[in-house]
Amino acid sequence: MTKEITILLLLLVCSTDAKMDIITSKQDIQVGDEFLLLCKAGGEGQITWQRDGEDIDKEFISSVDESSSKLVIKSATLEDAGRYTCLCDFENGHKDDVQTQIYVYEGPSFESTATYHEFLEGTDGAAPCRVSGQPAVEVRWLYGQESPSQGQNIRQLLDNTLVFEKVKRQDAGTYVCQAQIRGRPVSKQLSVSIVVNAPPTAHMKEEVKKVMAGPDSNVTLLCLVDGHPKPNITWSMPALYESGGHHQFNSDGSQLTIRSIVRDDHGEYICTASNKMGESSATAMLHVFEAPEVSLSVEVQNVSVGQSVAVACNVSGLPQPDLRWINKHNGQALDSPSGRIRVEGGVLVIDEIAPSDGGLYSCMAVGIIGNASRDVAIHTQPGPPPYLSVSSGPASVLFSLKTLPINGGTPISHFVLQWRQNADVQWQEVTVPASGNSDGLAVTSLMPYTLYTLRLAAVNAAGRGQFSDTNTVRTLGILGEPDSPVLLCDEMKVGGDSFFIPLKHTDNGDTPLLHYNLRYREDNDRAEWKEKRLSADVNSVGLTGLTFGSDYQLEIVSVNANGSSVPATFNFTTAAKPVRSSMTKGGVAGIVMVIFLLVFLVVDATCCYTNRCGLLMSISVKLFGKKVPELKEGDGATNGEVKMNGMSTPRGQRHHMEVQTLPSKEEGTLTEVTCDKASLTKHEKSQPDRNVPATDA
Secondary structure, eight states, X not given: OHHHHHHHHHHHHHOOOOSOEEEESOSEEETTOOEXXXXXXXXXXXXXXXXXXXEOOGGGEEEEETTEXXXXXXXXXXXXXXXXXXXXXXXXXXXXXXXXXXXXEEEEEOTTOOSEEEEETTSOEEEOOOOEEESOEEEEEEETTBOOOBTTTEEEOTTSOEEEXXXXXXXXXXXXXXXXXXXXXXXXXXEEEEEEEXXXXXXXXXXXXXXXXSTTOOEEEXXXXXXXXXXXXXXXXXXXXXXXXXXXXXXXXXXXXXXXXOGGGOEEEEEEEEETTEEEEEEEEEEEEEEEEEEESOSEEEOOTTOOEEEEEEEEEESOOEEEEEETTTTEEEOOSSSSEEEETTEEEESSOOGGGOEEEEXXXXXXXXXXEEEEEEEOOOOOOSSEEEEEEBTEEXXXXXXXXXXXXXXXXXXXXXXXXXXXXXXXXXXXXXXXSOOOEEEOSOOTTOEEEEEEXXXXXXXXXXXXXXXXXXXXOOTTOOOOOEEOGGGEEEOSSEEEEEXXXXXOTTSOEEEEEEEEEESSTTOOOEEEEEETTOOXXXXXXXXXXXXXXXXXXXXXXXEEOXXXXXXXXXXXXXXXXXOOHHHHHHHHHHHHHHHHHHHHHHHHHXXXXXXXXXXXXXXXXXXXXXXXXXXXXXXXXXXXXXOOBXXXXXXXXXXXXXXXXXXXXXXXXXXXXXOOOTTTTTSOOTTSOGGGO
């Protein structure tokens, strides 16, 4: 009150207006409050106060100065309300007055009105507002800054009660009951909280989730929860809860994040929301998939041709994938449980493996989310070379493969080339790297003009394969080789256990001869060759210690730095061993005389018939008076004639010589044979003799 009086006094002091005026701080005065009215007359005079035309007791009135007066009511009552008039009789005889209205009120008061109400969603509810005050009080409900939605499910009764019909969740909030003194700007407000309770509801944002397992795979499940009071959220899951890493929740627990998904995370996840009104649950199904994986017992398996092999395969994944075997070479699926190549419980079995079985086999895991596979390499030895042709070269043999052998599942690294001259000796071999086009497969440094048996096999990481069929080929000579030596048959001498034949040098191939290689043996397959080396300047071949009455084979070649010549071959037969006689010298002399007589008769008869001369011709002329008729050529034969069936030839021609021997003083037999068949020169031997079988070389 003191403050209000101070303000009025200031207004009075500061005012310079001569017009009368009543100054008050407010017109609406609450019962029990003090209020002051200040009248400013604007000039000196006598000032009086009236309320509703009646004078006011002077105890409430006091002068401020000659031109001002104040009216103070210490404790206002309802009777203090009314129209207040300030009257002034000015000293100059003028009268004037001024009026103001003062309102006194009591309240509004909300008495015992409740400020909190709880309703169950869907039911009817009421929020009364009990107000008292004087003069009359008007009541109005507000929701925010506006009135509630009248005419829908909310309405205000005459007793100022706010009624909710089938209350909704959106009806919840803070409502204001506003009480105002009718006609005056005096009001009071009371906030009333309306709470609409609702049972909890829960549902999953995604009811089915699919995710791949793996350290980098994460999944989030969101549970959408509603209800009042705010529900508490709990989870149940197929795997035990792991805090801090594998399972993570947000602040209100409505969102579950699973990191580094594993197989055990597969299953149902249940979100449960609960409050005092009840509880509700929702379920999400998490499908965890594991990428198919394949494991093999081995990745590379070497197995020999004809043996068996078994490779085990295991597949895993979620869901469990199917297991299939495939031959990657031809793309054929291997699903038969029987046969030479079969699959038994995921195990690939191959019996009696062949070179064509070698290669890559793939075990596949076939699943609904993808496939996986791993290969096993089965290696076995290569197959035999097909379509192999062999051709001769200068002291060499060339192999040609039109088609490479079956490689057995791993590349052919090289070839093994073998050769030998006859079945009694071991195979010799050389290794030649595989060039990809099978060229360059050759055996070199062989003997020229020699018959060889050859074969070939391929080799890979698993070992050597089967050899090809054998081929027989005679090598060619080398340029610059010497010619074959010439055996002078007409000067040959054969004894019972000895042999002698002169040797004639031929063209040495523009390179000095190094030596001669001689070998001989009895003419049968069981006999072994005997070899001798003769110096380059030798002029004859002599053999001793031979077997009586036996056929012999002889070969001799010239050798220089460029190679060997074609063998000069010769066959001869030794005489039978002589029988020792017990005849006397007279008997021997008689035999000699008989032989001499026979020889004489043969010579004389030959002379008679061929040249019309001799003793018989003379006797015939004397007896018959005419000459003996001539003998035709070839109609006669002589004893002691040497018959030659063969000569020395270069290209393996064999000639056989039958010798009719005569007694000698030293060894009992000695025959001298003449012939004019010489070996071929190097120019003649360049053309092979096509009439000579290869097996006679």
